[in-house]
Amino acid sequence: MLRxxxxxxxxxxxxxxxxxxVTFFLFFAVPGDPARLACGRVCPPETLAQARHxxxxxxxxxxxxVEWVFGIFAGRDYEGLGHCPAPCLGYxxxxxxxxxxxxxxxxxxxxxxxxxxxxxxxxxxxGTGIIAALKQGKPLDKIASVSSLIGASVQIYFVGTLxxxxxxxxxxxxxxxRYVPITEDPIGWAYGLMLPWVVLAIIFTANYTRMTRSTMVxxxxxxxxxxxxxxxxxxxTVVMRFALRGTLTPIVTIFGIDLAGLIGGAIITETTFxxxxxxxxxxxxxxxSDLPMLMATVLLAATAIVVLNVIVDALYAVIDPRVRxx
Amino acid sequence: xxxVTLTETGPGxxxxxxxxxxxxxxxxxxxxxxxxxxxxxxxEVEKGTTLGIVGESGSGKSVTNLAILGLHNSEHAxxxxxxxxxxxxxxxxxxxxxxxxxxNRIAMIFQDPLTAxxxxxxxxxxxxxxxRKHKGASKRExxxxxxxxxxRVGIPNAKxxxxxYPHHFSGGMRQRVMIAMALVCDPxxxxxxxxxxxxDVTVQAQILDLLKDLQDQMGTSIILITHDLGVVAQAAHxxxxxxxxxxxxxxxxxxxxxxPRHPYTWGLLSSAPRLGSAVDVPLKPVRGTPPxxxxxxxGCRFHPRCDYVKQVGPDLCxxxxxELSPESGHGDACYLTLKQKQEIHTQLMEGR
Numbered sequence: 001m002l003r004x005x006x007x008x009x010x011x012x013x014x015x016x017x018x019x020x021x022v023t024f025f026l027f028f029a030v031p032g033d034p035a036r037l038a039c040g041r042v043c044p045p046e047t048l049a050q051a052r053h054x055x056x057x058x059x060x061x062x063x064x065x066v067e068w069v070f071g072i073f074a075g076r077d078y079e080g081l082g083h084c085p086a087p088c089l090g091y092x093x094x095x096x097x098x099x100x101x102x103x104x105x106x107x108x109x110x111x112x113x114x115x116x117x118x119x120x121x122x123x124x125x126x127g128t129g130i131i132a133a134l135k136q137g138k139p140l141d142k143i144a145s146v147s148s149l150i151g152a153s154v155q156i157y158f159v160g161t162l163x164x165x166x167x168x169x170x171x172x173x174x175x176x177x178r179y180v181p182i183t184e185d186p187i188g189w190a191y192g193l194m195l196p197w198v199v200l201a202i203i204f205t206a207n208y209t210r211m212t213r214s215t216m217v218x219x220x221x222x223x224x225x226x227x228x229x230x231x232x233x234x235x236x237t238v239v240m241r242f243a244l245r246g247t248l249t250p251i252v253t254i255f256g257i258d259l260a261g262l263i264g265g266a267i268i269t270e271t272t273f274x275x276x277x278x279x280x281x282x283x284x285x286x287x288x289s290d291l292p293m294l295m296a297t298v299l300l301a302a303t304a305i306v307v308l309n310v311i312v313d314a315l316y317a318v319i320d321p322r323v324r325x326x
Numbered sequence: 327x328x329x330v331t332l333t334e335t336g337p338g339x340x341x342x343x344x345x346x347x348x349x350x351x352x353x354x355x356x357x358x359x360x361x362x363x364x365x366x367x368x369x370e371v372e373k374g375t376t377l378g379i380v381g382e383s384g385s386g387k388s389v390t391n392l393a394i395l396g397l398h399n400s401e402h403a404x405x406x407x408x409x410x411x412x413x414x415x416x417x418x419x420x421x422x423x424x425x426x427x428x429x430n431r432i433a434m435i436f437q438d439p440l441t442a443x444x445x446x447x448x449x450x451x452x453x454x455x456x457x458r459k460h461k462g463a464s465k466r467e468x469x470x471x472x473x474x475x476x477x478r479v480g481i482p483n484a485k486x487x488x489x490x491y492p493h494h495f496s497g498g499m500r501q502r503v504m505i506a507m508a509l510v511c512d513p514x515x516x517x518x519x520x521x522x523x524x525x526d527v528t529v530q531a532q533i534l535d536l537l538k539d540l541q542d543q544m545g546t547s548i549i550l551i552t553h554d555l556g557v558v559a560q561a562a563h564x565x566x567x568x569x570x571x572x573x574x575x576x577x578x579x580x581x582x583x584x585x586p587r588h589p590y591t592w593g594l595l596s597s598a599p600r601l602g603s604a605v606d607v608p609l610k611p612v613r614g615t616p617p618x619x620x621x622x623x624x625g626c627r628f629h630p631r632c633d634y635v636k637q638v639g640p641d642l643c644x645x646x647x648x649e650l651s652p653e654s655g656h657g658d659a660c661y662l663t664l665k666q667k668q669e670i671h672t673q674l675m676e677g678r
Contacts, residue, residue, distance in 0.1 A: 222441065223436060223438065223441040223442040224441060224442055224443060224444040224445065226397060226436075226442070227434075227436060227442045227443065227444070228444065229397055229428070230395055230397060230428055230429060230433075230434040230436075231428060231429035231433075231455070231456045231459070231507070232424075232425045232426065232427070232428035232429035232430055232456065232459055232460060233425075233429075233455070233456075233459060234425060235421075242444055242446070245444075245446045246446070319446070320445065320446060321445070321446065321491045321493075322445050322491070322493050
């Protein structure tokens with residue numbers, strides 16, 4: 001296990017470095033000059049040069065990248081802005097704030113959105129999947145199949161916008177989604193995010209229902225499930241302890257991917273519900289040519305994917321003892 | 327609770343045998359029609375004996391035994407007839423009744439222990455949970471019992487191996503685990519569905535010996551399903567030959583293997599290789615293919631493949647379904663006269 005984790009962590013670090021490098025160099029390939037943006041509309045050449053120097057853009061790109069990477073581990077000193085302690089992700093080109101602080105500020109919004117909706121869609125997705133598998137061909141199965149098909153076909157900007165329009169503005173059954181830190185007011189936190197949770201869950205539940213149903217149907221036909229029944233175990237035990245165990249592996253796989261995607265920023269969701277999370281931050285940083293901010297959001301998304309991948313692989317071994325981590 | 331409480335004692339009880347299957351029908355509705363997997367099968371098992379059920383794939387051997395345990399999906403399978411076990415009727419018995427019998431009074435050993443054991447749980451847990459469920463034992467007691475059972479079926483170092491997963495065991499050892507699991511509650515009847523088919527020959531002999539030893543110790547009755555006549559000869563007391571969901575021949579091992587009376591049994595016996603025979607003589611398979619159970623042949627199910635139809639007169643074979651006769655002892659379902667059967671068998675034996 002330890003060897004597995006060490007090896008995978010090294011691999012993960014390598015992947016993150018490549019992602020960072022590619023993003024960094026791509027940034028300069030895209031038209032748009034952050035120095036000119038910082039300098040303003042009327043921009044004499046010497047002011048532009050000064051702005052360029054202040055942003056560190058007068059250095060060769062490669063040097064800029066190395067300094068950026070170095071800053072993450074050792075911190076950096078900025079002329080006129082002072083020391084930026086490790087992990088230093090730089091100062092935003094736009095508001096001259098340390099990027100790290102902005103990320104720390106925004107991350108709870110995204111995490112709340114992610115974890116809350118994940119709990120809802122896992123419970124509903126796996127639950128309806130099990131019921132559908134047990135009631136194969138019965139009305140309940142068909143209802144579950146049809147509704148999951150509908151859920152899988154609609155998009156967040158459709159359901160989300162409709163929900164906002166009708167529930168919030170038209171009928172006013174629920175207030176506009178807002179973020180209240182859970183530490184301040186847990187009930188307000190849940191209430192403020194309920195609508196986005198439900199809307200996200202509608203989109204994601206479908207996937208889990210279908211996956212659970214099909215794998216469960218397969219598992220119920222397995223010999224070892226029949227053995228469990230032949231041992232006299234109750235139907236409930238057979239399903240929950242035996243068949244469900246075999247169903248977990250593919251669910252964990254897609255859950256890892258979905259979770260990483262959500263942590264990386266539910267861009268459309270956050271935009272639809274006007275929540276200031278990582279997703280909106282990344283969009284803004286692209287529009288503002290804010291390199292340090294952009295690098296931070298990309299790195300965060302990539303880290304989420306890479307780390308969750310390692311966790312998912314480790315979970316395979318926990319679920320199924322036949323899987324060996326090597 | 328040591329035994330299932332007997333409440334359903336009544337006039338329906340037949341004979342002295344403690345398992346009695348009467349006119350069993352099992353059919354499955356499929357898109358193409360109704361498959362009659364078992365079609366009017368009757369047999370009995372006596373206490374402490376082994377009944378070998380032989381027949382080719384699709385003859386209804388496994389279907390019959392899954393029906394005894396009520397393991398067929400009631401939505402797809404239709405089951406008719408009667409199954410009497412220890413004074414209770416199992417066809418149509420309630421779910422809780424069956425759950426209380428399964429693994430407790432009637433246990434099953436499946437063909438492929440690799441797929442039949444849960445890959446997710448340790449063998450100790452899998453053995454122990456049967457004991458806990460039926461005997462109400464604690465975790466500790468169940469574990470000790472699992473170790474005891476593993477030891478009894480000849481798994482070395484049982485104290486350590488109890489915490490291993492099935493994939494840590496070899497094929498033969500895995501089947502021993504399966505047997506330990508089946509016997510943990512001292513069942514009165516063990517149904518072994520091709521218990522040795524997935525194993526190599528030396529291990530096969532060990533497993534059969536093990537079953538026999540355990541039977542001698544505990545007086546368990548065994549139904550041994552197999553397509554291997556060698557296994558039957560080695561391990562069974564009585565034999566039931568099945569063909570297309572029906573009984574073709576029934577008797578003691580000595581009767582059926584020594585003086586077989588049904589053409590299908592002759593076919594099975596002459597298609598089996600013999601140690602003493604010349605190596606360049608080809609094996610004689612039974613001509614034709616097993617019948618479709620969607621549209622079984624009229625009359626005797628075997629008549630399209632039978633070489634002796636002419637000696638009976640083809641009308642009778644194709645028109646009427648033969649029943650096992652005589653009703654007890656060595657019986658067969660064939661219209662040939664006893665004399666004809668003896669003559670043909672003698673000829674066949676000489677030809678080998």
